Amino acid sequence: MADLRVDFLGKTFKNPVVAASGTFGFGEEYNEIYDVGLLGGICSKGLTLQSKQGNDGIRLWETPMGLMNSIGLQNPGVDSFISREIHIMKQFNTIIIANLGGNTLEDYLSGVMLLNDSDVDIIELNISCPNVKAGGMAFGIKADIAYSTVKSVREICRKPLMVKLSPNAENISEMAVACEEAGAESLSLINTINAMAIDIYGRKPVFNNLYAGLSGPAIKPIALRMVHQAAKAVKIPICGMGGISSGWDAIEFIMAGASIIQVGTANFVKADICLDIIREIDEFMDSQGVKDIKEITGIV
Amino acid sequence: MMKTEITKILGNNLICDNIFEIVVAIDIRPLPGQFYMIKGLNGDYLLPRPISVHDYEDGVLKLLYRVSGHGTNQISRLKKGDNIQIFGPLGNGFDVKLLKGKIAVIGGGIGIAPLLYLAKNIESQNLNIYLGYKDDTFCVESFEVNCDKLTIVTENGCAGKKGYVTDFVNVGEFDTVITCGPDMMMEKIIRECVEKNIPVYASLEKRMACGIGACLGCVVSTIDGNKRVCKDGPVFSGRDLMIRSENG
DSSP, X not given: OOBOOEEETTEEESSSEEEOTTSSTTSHHHHTTSOGGGSSEEEOSOBOSSOBOOOOSOOEEEETTEEEEOOOOOBOOHHHIIIIIHHXXXXXXXXXXXXXXXXXXXXXXXXXXXXXXXXXXXXXXXXXXXXXXXXXXXXXXXXXXXXXXXXXXXXXXXXXXXXXXXXTSXXXXXXXXXXXXXXXSEEEEOOOEEEEOEEXXXXXXXXXXXXXXXXXXXGHHHHHHHHHXXXXXXXXXXXXXXXXXXXXXXXXXXXXXXXXXXXOTHHHHSTTHHHHHHHHHHHHHHHHTOOBGGGTTTOO | OXXXXXXXXXXXXXXXXXXXXXXXXXXXXXXXXOXXXXXXXXXXXXXXXXXXXXXXXXXXXEEEEEOOSHHHHHHHTOOTTOEEEEEEEESOOOOGGGOOSEEEEEEEGGGGTTHHHXXXXXXXXXXXXXXXXXXXXXXXXXXXXXXXXXXXXXXSXXXXXXXXXXXXXXXXXXXXXXXXXXXXXXHHHHHHHHHTTOOEEEEOOOOXXXXXXXXXXXXXXXXXXXXXXXXXXXXXXXXXXXOOOTTO
C-alpha cells in the first residue's frame, strides 16, 4: 500500500480523489451507495448567495463520450447550506469544500463572509459564472477582471481559497498567474467547456440557455493540457479535473502538476467509481515503486 | 448498501419494432414503478440509461425499453450472455397500499412498461387497464392475463378501438387513476382527475445522469418547487405537479 495522503492548503487529504462540485450534491445520496468518508474530499454543489431554481428545459445532453449540462446552479443558497447541508457534509469524515458562485462581486463577498464563520475547510471560488456588470461575460474570461475579483475576495476570506478556472479563459496561463498574484492559494481546473447542441428536427437549440457546459472523457486531453500549462505558470498547488474516469487518468493529471484531482461526470457512469479510482492510483503506485504521491506530482 | 453490479443478461428480446425486453437475474425484489440504470460494457456511449421495471418474478427481472437514441440502440444489440452494468432499484415506485377501490391504469406507448408489474401488485378486485398505441400493439397478452377489463386503443385503428386512449376513459368513474405515457396524455388525465378531485398518480420520464438525486438534471416543477424525477419520483401525485393549462 502506497501512501496516498496529500497535504493541500494546510489540510491532510487521505487521498487525492475529491468529488467535483455539481456532480455529488452534498454527498448525502452517494453516502447511501458507499462511505463517502473514504474520499479525499467533497466539493459542495455550487452555492450562490440566494437560492436558485436553476434552468428550465432540457438540462442534460449526452455527446460522444461527453455530457453537456445546463442545470443553472440550482441550489439552496448559502444561508440554507450553513444551517442544513453543511452539517450533513461534516458527518462524512472528509475534507469539505464549499463551491461558491455569484453574478456580482457583492454576491461573492457576501457569500464568503457567511462561509468564513462556517465549518467548511476550503472555499472553491467558481469564476465561470456570468458577470452581470460585464454584460454577462464570465468573471473567468479576462485575467484583469478575475484578478480584481479574486483580490477583493482574498481580502475578506478567512478560509483557504481555491479559485476554479474556466477553460474558456482567453489565456489559461495568464489567468492562472493573475489569480495567484491576486492571492489565490490554489487553483482548480478545468470547469466545463462552453458548448452547444441543436435539435435539427425542431430547428432550435437543445438548451433554453443556448449554450451549455461540456464535461466527461471527451474533454480530458484538453483539461490535461490546461492543467499542465497552469502548473508550469504558477507556484501554488493545483487541483486538476476534466473527464477523469480511472486511476490512470488521475495519474496523468498528477504528473501534469495536480496535487489533488476531482472526479465529476464519471460518478454518473458508475456511482462508486471514485473508490475504483483510489484503488487504481494505489495499484499504479505499487506497481511502479512509488511510495509517496509527491514523487510523481508535476514530473512531466 | 446498494452497489453497481455486473451481470450476464439472460435475454434481450425484440418485442416489436424498436421495443425490446432485457432480462436479468436480480436478488432484490423491486417495487412497482422503480427503475434501473443499465449500460452495456462495450458500448461507445457514456451514461447508463434509466429503464423501468416491466416485470419481476422469482428473481428474474424484465426491463422493457424503446430504442430512441444512440444509447438504447447500443443496448438493443446486446445478446444473451453479454455482461451489463446494472444499478438499482432506484426511485420511489408506486405505493400500492394507496391504490384502493375502482382503479384505472392508463398507459400510452412505451409508458406501458411500468404498468404490468404494477397491475400484478394491485390488490383491488376492480382494476381497469387502458393501453394506447400509435399503431403496433405490444405486451397486450401479458396484461390480459392480469386484468379482465382491458381496453386497447390505437391511433390508426389497426387493433382495438380507434383514436386516443384518453377518448375511452371516463376518469369520473374511478376512485384512483394511474398513468404513464406521453406528456400530453398524462397532462390531460391529470387535469381531469384534479378537476374531479380523484387521486391520480403519474410515473414520469426524464433524461437522467446520476439516477440518485445528486445532479439535478431531471427535475420537474411541483407545488413544492423542483423535485427530482429519479429520487423523489418517478411516481408523483398528479395534484403536486405543475401541469400546463389546456391552452398551453
